[in-house]
Amino acid sequence: SYQHTGQTADGGIDGTVIVNTRLKGSQEYCIQCKLYSKNIGVKPIREFLGTLSHYRNYHQGYFVTNANFSKAGKDFAADKAN
Template sequence: MWFVSEYPGWAAGTACLLAVLFVGGLVLRYRMIEAERRRFLAANAQLEKVDRMAGPAFEHLVAERMIADGFRKVRECGGAGDGGVDITAVAPGRGRYAVQCKRYSKTVGAPEVRNFLGALANTFAGHTGVLVTSGSLTKQARQEALGARTPLILVERDLLADWLLGSVSLLPARSAKAKAVRA
């Protein structure tokens, strides 16, 4: 207190310098996190690598891609007791999303889609559903997903690599190709 009362100019200058250093540190930290995210996504964007991942690693990759797409409050909740959803997120101006990840080498069948739709109707009511798979959906599963009261956004193997590379987005405003993810 003595220093502040005796040297108010120096105290104010020191406080400003500390504030600038603090904000600079935060900006630097943010840039480092973003650079690490870009490196992680680039290193894991190839389907061959996705095929070798465990389920939780695939869920983490999808969550990181969602953050890079502009989603906020991205939360990985997969595992036992997840309520049928692996990731929840908020899209600014578009509401809440619930994501089911299926790192399958085979096809995803109608029972898996029905289970996800059930989770969306009950525990995650009001969320937009997104089904991401490293495989593909059976014809019946695709019909169930697209014929639901609120159709699911589907990211199957043929679009997964493009999405992981950032060529398409789950948020339509960011990319004209995003409509392809919905079909």
């Protein structure tokens, strides 16, 4: 199931998805969507991770964009769990 929560000043979460699996049961994921004309760097990814852990108490999420991620952004995200 999906719930759209995004709006201006939404605190960094545009929606949530609940996935039911046999092995893990019900898992909830936060979704952040960005429409950018340039590569996504470290700052937006860091902000999303901060939102996941501090403001929403979620541990997993997806960062979705029409753009690419910079090398620094990829390196930063690769070092993080979930």
